[in-house]
Amino acid sequence: MRRAISIFLLIIVTVGISMSLAKIPFGVPKTKVGRHYINEGVKETGATNIVTSVVVSYRGFDTLGEVTVLFIAAIGLGAILSTVRNKTVKEIEPASLVLYTGCRLLFPLILIFGTYIFIHGHLTPGGGFQGGAIIASGFLLIYLGCRERRISRIASNLAESLGGLIFVVIGLLGLVFGGYFLLNFLPKGTANTLFSAGIIPIIYIAIGFKVGSELASIIDNLIEES
């Protein structure tokens, strides 16, 4: 019964959406804002990756909101799981030597790769979120392979707070120098070089650390033995 009703509802929704999809043909250019970003983006922001210039500069406020969402998730998860932490030290079966050594060898490489991804966010595909996720997966590897190791909670809190603060403070500096929040007040440099695009790489590095430490602390909170 419930199944029939839900299928009926879903069919109504799907038919409705496909009706309005008729006006949105696939593969045809239909945007005016995006066109402006493509034509003017490199000149205006100095970043050759237009997606980065949209994420950090044109729609930077969304990104600020988005790191806030992740921050909320990390904090909320901690609040929800906080009371279970009864420190019963269970005898954890240690990982085999090969696994242990392999993880410890791979971990710095993954960190370097993640850092590379978010430092070059304004030039190549990738950026703070992707790099942060890669760093977090490095921490996941450490949790799985070297089970007795834990990241320091204070360090991860520090990275979260500082990442967010740097973002907001850079935004406010833009307000002070040019009258607009998140204004790109630094020199743009030559496009397609590492030191270009003004505040974009700085913000992406802050986001990278923030996202990495938040995802790592989410994993840390979830993995904690109960």
Added chain:
Amino acid sequence: MSFLHSYAYYIGAFGLIFIGLYVILTKHNLIKVIIGLGILDTGVNLFLISVGYITKGTAPIFSRPGIDSEDMVDPVPQALVLTAIVIGVAVLALALSLAIRLYQHYGTLNLRKIREQRW
């Protein structure tokens, strides 16, 4: 053939949205419902990206000189989806932590059995 060409991505996206909503509406296992939320998110993201696609387009990155900017796909949906992916994972993580706590209290993940409060 041309039908597939113009609708393959839309079919994929709305298929995922449909399946995701179906799982959320009909399943009783909490983890299953959360998996449904994840599938729904993926479908919505795929839909947003396919709205911005241009046939035979290139990625919106000026990685080397001489790329024709006319052919570039729309960067805005890509930026939106980056945001949406991160929001999605935040919601999923929160939901899973709630599921863990509910399991500790009730010993089950069946939503039919977890029903203290009623209308």
Added chain:
Amino acid sequence: MIFVVSFLVVLMLVGAVAASIFRDLISAVIAAALVSLIASILFYFLQAPDVAMAEAAIGAALTAAIFIIAIRRTKRYEE
């Protein structure tokens, strides 16, 4: 090209259906991760490398990992 895309779309939908059918939640999570992975390949075909990267790293890998951690702390089989 279009056949590859169609095949991937079909595979993705099959993965989604499988995720909804499997009683073993670990298998369901793996199927859902497959959906995310194929979606990230489709993102790449749609000329969105940034999103493809984010979906592969966050959607497929990390989400599957936190699901499996959560299942390990709850119950593996759906009743």
Added chain:
Amino acid sequence: MVNPVLLIAVPLGLAFAIPLFALFWKDAAKYIPPAALGFNLVVSLLLLPKVLENPVIVSISGWRPPFCINLVAGPVGVLFSAIIALIGLLVSIYALDYIREGATERYHILYLLLLTGATGVVLTGDIFNLFVFFEILCISSYALVAYTADKAGFESAIKYLIQGAVGSSLLLIGIGLLYGLFGTLNMADIAQNIKSVSPISVFVPMALIVTGLGVEAAIFPLNAWLPDAHSSAPSSISAILSGIAIEVGLYAVARVIFTIFGAQSILPFLAFLGILTLLVGEMCAFSQNNIKRMLAYSSIGQIGLILFALAIATSYGVTGGLFQLISHTLAKALLFLAVGYMIYRAGSLEISALEGMGKKMPLTCLAFAIGAFSLVGLPPFIGFPSKFLVVRAALATKETIFIVLIGLALLGTVIEGAYFFRVVQVLYFKGEKPNPPKKDAPVVALVPMFIFVVLIVIIGIYPKLVTDVLNSAASELLNRLDYIRSVLG
């Protein structure tokens, strides 16, 4: 010149900084939210006279709209941000003593972020940005509902989370369709072009967006989460959820329908839904034995009335709706705050357990009674002029449907009166013990309640204080052409 972006950036920065401050000073988490919200209140009040003349449009990152996100600090936005800051400030003072157990530092961070999200929703002029701030609001309230860490808390949080997440996915699909149709995300830009496509293809995104926002705004078929979530959260959070979160949801619905779509044709349907919501809410509230669930259902009823008033869509109607919204916010926040300490002392949520509280906690009970009377609409409290304005607006339309519906709304008010008087009677006239020991709520909690009471009485006696602002807010919502012109220049 005060920049409206400070209303969002400063609380956000302070919230990020709380873990840092907490390293040096343990109590920092407690005192930062009141400070940040006090700052917001001052900034909003400074902005208010300016925006009454001309809305302040601020673009983020320095390009012109629609190529960047812009904030629109019109009368509506600044009025709402002032209300959010005021209620948030008072409730955060109350929480200084009320929140003692659990992860208090995290509670305060989430609380501040919730209110920042709400401020962002009311100020932004970009529909995807609205979605992002809406998610901030929703996700922090999911986590806060579970803060009590008992069975009921987790259960209602997961219910709320699943329904909210489906709602926001629908919202996102709607936004995607709009982007596909118009190629822009700026609300004024979409509104300008909305007539260029056929109404049928606009209808689907509108339906999806209104449904998605309606989950948070608790419009009738979508509000199954509300009574559970509002009754199992800590009382300070219930006050915020009832007093701010659903109102912000309603604001978003009104903004989407009035400004973006300019949809006159679905307004009678919304008026009908509003009255349905009102009747369902009041009937369920009448049959409750749990006092917080009763208040939660009463919120549903009030939301229905506000939705009805907004759907009248005349200048009177929208003014009345906004006035009713303010009066509900003040009264319901007061009620939840008062109830918080009553159930803390009584040790039970049942109404019958509150017998004789009128003698044990006289001041708290007095505050409760004033809130209840105001909500029912008795003079000289704020509920009277606001309800009066709604009724007058409905009668002024001279259309049969609105007059019939307002009759039903008055029936709902009668039910509301019945159950509130029952509670007041239990508080004051039941219970045998002649002279029980007096133990009122602590002063830190009584001060915010006292300020609420003062506001309720003063605005009730002298409604002119707010009606000017409300009039210009109503005209901002109704004149979409002015909005478009002021944003796009």
